[in-house]
Amino acid sequence: MSCEQYMIRQISLFSENKPGRLAAMAKACQEENVNILAFSIAEAEGFGVIRALVDKPDVAFKKLTSMGFNVAFTHVIAVEMKDEPGGLFEIASKLSEAGINIEYSYAFSGKNKAILILRVDQVEEAIRLLHSHKFTLIASESIQ
Amino acid sequence: MFWDEAIETIKPADLKILQEKRLRETVSRCANVGFYQKKFKEAGLRPSDIQTIEDLQKLPFTRKTDLRDGYPFGFLAVPLRDVVRIHTTSGTTGKPTVVGYTAGDINTWADLIARNLTMVGLTKDDVFQNMVNYGMFTGGLGFHYGAEKAGLTAVPSGTGNTKRQIEMIHDFGVTAIHCTPSYGLHLAEAAAEMKMDLSSLRVGIFGAEPWSEKTRNELQEKLGVEAFDSYGMSELYGPGVAFECSEHNGLHIWHDSYLVEIIDPKTGENLGPGERGELVVTPLTKEAMPLLRYRTGDITMIMEDECPCGRGPKLARFTGRSDDMLVIRGINVFPSQIEHVLLSIPEVGNHYMVYVDRVNHMDEMTIDVEVSRENFHGELADLKNVQNKVIKSLRDVLELRTTVHLVEPGTLPRFEGKAKRVVDRRGDD
Numbered sequence: 001m002s003c004e005q006y007m008i009r010q011i012s013l014f015s016e017n018k019p020g021r022l023a024a025m026a027k028a029c030q031e032e033n034v035n036i037l038a039f040s041i042a043e044a045e046g047f048g049v050i051r052a053l054v055d056k057p058d059v060a061f062k063k064l065t066s067m068g069f070n071v072a073f074t075h076v077i078a079v080e081m082k083d084e085p086g087g088l089f090e091i092a093s094k095l096s097e098a099g100i101n102i103e104y105s106y107a108f109s110g111k112n113k114a115i116l117i118l119r120v121d122q123v124e125e126a127i128r129l130l131h132s133h134k135f136t137l138i139a140s141e142s143i144q
Numbered sequence: 145m146f147w148d149e150a151i152e153t154i155k156p157a158d159l160k161i162l163q164e165k166r167l168r169e170t171v172s173r174c175a176n177v178g179f180y181q182k183k184f185k186e187a188g189l190r191p192s193d194i195q196t197i198e199d200l201q202k203l204p205f206t207r208k209t210d211l212r213d214g215y216p217f218g219f220l221a222v223p224l225r226d227v228v229r230i231h232t233t234s235g236t237t238g239k240p241t242v243v244g245y246t247a248g249d250i251n252t253w254a255d256l257i258a259r260n261l262t263m264v265g266l267t268k269d270d271v272f273q274n275m276v277n278y279g280m281f282t283g284g285l286g287f288h289y290g291a292e293k294a295g296l297t298a299v300p301s302g303t304g305n306t307k308r309q310i311e312m313i314h315d316f317g318v319t320a321i322h323c324t325p326s327y328g329l330h331l332a333e334a335a336a337e338m339k340m341d342l343s344s345l346r347v348g349i350f351g352a353e354p355w356s357e358k359t360r361n362e363l364q365e366k367l368g369v370e371a372f373d374s375y376g377m378s379e380l381y382g383p384g385v386a387f388e389c390s391e392h393n394g395l396h397i398w399h400d401s402y403l404v405e406i407i408d409p410k411t412g413e414n415l416g417p418g419e420r421g422e423l424v425v426t427p428l429t430k431e432a433m434p435l436l437r438y439r440t441g442d443i444t445m446i447m448e449d450e451c452p453c454g455r456g457p458k459l460a461r462f463t464g465r466s467d468d469m470l471v472i473r474g475i476n477v478f479p480s481q482i483e484h485v486l487l488s489i490p491e492v493g494n495h496y497m498v499y500v501d502r503v504n505h506m507d508e509m510t511i512d513v514e515v516s517r518e519n520f521h522g523e524l525a526d527l528k529n530v531q532n533k534v535i536k537s538l539r540d541v542l543e544l545r546t547t548v549h550l551v552e553p554g555t556l557p558r559f560e561g562k563a564k565r566v567v568d569r570r571g572d573d
Contacts, residue, residue, distance in 0.1 A: 012522030014515055016551050042524045045531065046549045049524045068554045070515055072522030103525075 003127040006137040007075045009057045009144065010117075013050040014070035017043055025050060028067055034060045037143060038117055040106035051106070053078070053117065057144055076119045078138040079130055081107065083114040091116060094133055100126050147262035147294065148255070151400050153454045162400055164196055166428035173434040176221040179206075179214060180436065200403065200426065205412065205437045211241045211379065219433050220244050227432050232280045233378045243282075243378045244432040250289065252429050253381040256398055257290020260387040263396070263455075264347055264372045266320055268295035271344075273316070275309055275323035275331075276352070277560070278302045282382025283352060287322050290384060296320070303327075303560040306334045313342050320347040322374070323560070325355035325363060329494060330558040332366035345369050351376065351383055353563045354462045354480060358487045359494060360392075373461060379438055380427050386459050394447045394458030401429050404459070405437070406446055409466035420445040422466045423459065441466050470500060470568065472507045477542055479566050482511065485537045491519040491530040495556040500568040507570065510547040511538070517553045 015021040022041070029036055039052035054060045057073065064071045081087045088107075095102060101121045108115055115138065120126045130137060146152050154162070171194045174180040183204050184191065193199065211219060219242075220227065228247050232240035245253070266272065272291045278284030278300060291298040299316060301309055309331065312318065323331070328350055335342050348367055351374030363371045375395055376383035385402060386395035397404055403426040406415045415421040423440045443466055444459045451458055463480050470477045479498060486496050493514035501508045513534065515527065527550060534548045559565075 010522075014520055014527065014550075014552060016549075016555075044524060044528050047527065047551075049522065049527070051522075068552065070517055070520045070553055072520050074522040 001128070001131060003124040005139045005141065006077055006127045006131075007123060008053060008078055008117075008138065008140045009073045010076045010119075011052045011054060011057055011060055011064070012072045012074045013052070013064060014047065015050050016047050022050065024067070025052075025064065025069065028063050029054065029060055032056070032059050032063045034063075038106065038108050038115070040104075042104065051104075053143070055144060074119065075123055076117050077123065077127055077130075078115050078117045078143075080136040080138070081114040081116040083109045083112075087114060088116065091130070091135065094129060095120065095126060098125065098129050100129070145262050145265060145267075147259040152259065152263075152398075152456075154400065154456070159399055159456070160197065163403055163428060166400075167197065167200070167403060167426065168195060170426065170428055170430070170434045171436070173221045173431065174436055177219055177434070179210060179218060197403070200405070200437065201414070203436050205424065205439050206435050207439050208241065208379075208441065215240075216242045217244070219435075221434050222246060222432050229285075231282045231285075231378050231382065240280075241379065243381075245381075246431040248431050249381065249429075252401070253286060253384065254289035254293040256381070256401060257287055257384040258294040259398065260374070260384050261290060261294045261296065261320075263387060263389050263453075264349065264370075265390065266294065266296055266347060270296050270319045270347070271299060271316055272296040272320045272322070273299040273301050273309070273313060273318045275301050275321055275327065275560075276303060282376070282378045283322070286376075286382035286384060287349075306331060307338065310335050310338060310340050310342070313345065314340055317344040319344055320349065321345060321367075321369070322349040322351070324352045324563065325350040325359050326353065326495070326559045326563055328363050328367060328371075329359070332363070333554075336366070343368055347372065349374050353559070356483065356487050362494065375442075375459070375462065377440060377442075379433075379435060380425055380440075381430070385425070389451065389453045389455065391451055391453060394451070394460050396451070396453075396455045397457075397459050399456045402427055404446065406444070407439075409443075415445070417446040417448045417457070420460070420463070470509075470566065472500065472509050472542075472544055477509070477544065481541055482538065483565075485541050486511075486513055486534070489530070489534060489537060491516055492534060492550075493517075493553060495558070496565060497556055498566045500566070500570055502570045508547065509544065510549065512549045512551050512556060514553045514556055515550050 035055045037053040042049050061071055103119045105118045171191045175191045226246050227244040229245045231243045274287050276283035288298050288300055345368055348369035348371045360371045372388045374383055374387050376385040386397035388395050405424040406421040407424050409422040423442045423444050425438050426436055442462050444462050447458045447460055493516045496513040499510040531548050531550055538546050
């Protein structure tokens with residue numbers, strides 16, 4: 001199994017914590033017809049990082065960089081999660097048993113299932129582990 | 145290359161004779177100025193008491209506040225009808241300082257600029273774009289006249305419209321530019337964004353604000369120029385007072401035109417070569433507005449080593465001002481110290497702003513600094529580490545707790561004139 005296909009490029013964007021920054025980023029995506037599949041904001045003192053999974057990461061990267069944003073790609077993995085009590089535990093406990101640390105994570109639940117997006121310290125190990133436990137990982141080419 | 149080799153490499157003994165002759169002439173011109181008449185009287189001095197360089201010590205200092213009190217024409221030593229131009233100094237509170245020039249002054253000043261331009265290797269074959277303000281600021285017309293005198297092709301582009309500036313450099317094959325170092329960096333960024341080739345450039349002259357060796361490297365790398373530091377102030381004609389030669393190790397001040405002292409800014413005592421203090425200058429050739437022992441407020445020292453280029457003693461690169469010192473919670477802070485700290489941290493850029501506020505009777509210093517584009521990898525934790533690193537480095541150097549804001553690259557002001565990076569808002573409420 002190639003781990004490569006399950007590494008999804010997340011866009012990470014440095015932003016000052018002030019009104020209008022998310023709107024500016026979102027508007028840019030709209031203009032370029034880039035769909036945001038999932039996103040979260042992490043904040044520290046006065047600034048934050050906007051993280052987003054988008055369908056056209058290269059287009060978004062180019063557009064946002066040209067607007068002066070500080071943008072970087074980060075590899076994350078996305079795994080299907082049962083949308084029921086215990087769904088998160090199932091995944092988190094497997095990673096924990098293997099000593100893999102979750103640096104951050106965000107999730108969304110759709111119609112039939114939930115998706116958990118994970119940034120871990122050992123990406124390939126996490127992919128192999130989840131794969132071996134029959135979890136469904138989202139391949140990057142299926143969304144990007 | 146020399147513009148005036150005889151005077152630029154004059155022997156110390158001959159120089160002293162020339163300086164003393166010009167000092168006597170300057171003192172006699174000052175006798176026409178009400179301020180100096182009063183000062184001489186207070187000190188029980190007659191102009192004829194000043195004959196030698198040693199006698200200089202008998203004279204009082206002249207301060208910027210004195211000039212301001214003389215607004216507008218109180219310091220003119222000649223009738224206004226003999227003044228052919230007026231400049232004013234930039235960006236201080238209250239009334240500006242007015243500086244007058246006779247036709248002779250304009251000519252002498254242009255000659256000094258021509259010396260500098262020739263010293264950095266510019267000739268008739270160079271095209272020189274002067275990207276500073278052409279109005280009341282002395283950098284525009286001052287450099288312009290000097291460039292024409294030296295036979296350069298002068299492009300009086302002034303400030304603003306960076307896109308047009310870049311196009312002109314490209315289209316006219318400009319070989320040399322003059323601007324502030326911060327505008328130089330802005331120009332480089334803008335040219336990179338426009339994907340414009342500036343490879344005709346070979347010399348960059350940067351002045352009006354102190355800048356570091358790191359900035360030199362950046363300017364040289366990004367603009368493809370050899371960068372030279374330029375020093376001057378309107379009260380001493382304007383730019384051209386002191387300038388780097390190609391050794392890039394200190395600035396040659398023109399000793400035939402400016403008598404130099406370095407003093408302890410607190411006690412007023414003279415300091416020797418190698419000792420850092422405030423630069424005090426008695427200009428020796430000024431006609432319309434002669435000054436005696438003018439306190440520049442700029443911190444430097446006379447360098448002990450002789451320069452291989454054969455010119456006279458140099459001043460060390462300027463490291464700040466004696467009077468922009470901030471007192472924060474009783475601790476003295478020079479903005480140059482803050483700049484030095486930030487420049488040593490590659491994760492943050494060269495652009496910053498310092499704000500000083502009084503919150504609940506306590507002084508609070510806040511520093512906004514841009515995150516460097518190259519060093520962002522997308523992780524919040526890295527940014528937190530950078531922020532903490534800046535706070536810790538500032539605390540180590542300043543012995544002060546500060547608040548540090550990381551801001552997005554390209555969002556802080558770029559200065560085309562003198563950089564105003566410190567905003568003290570303590571008097572606002």
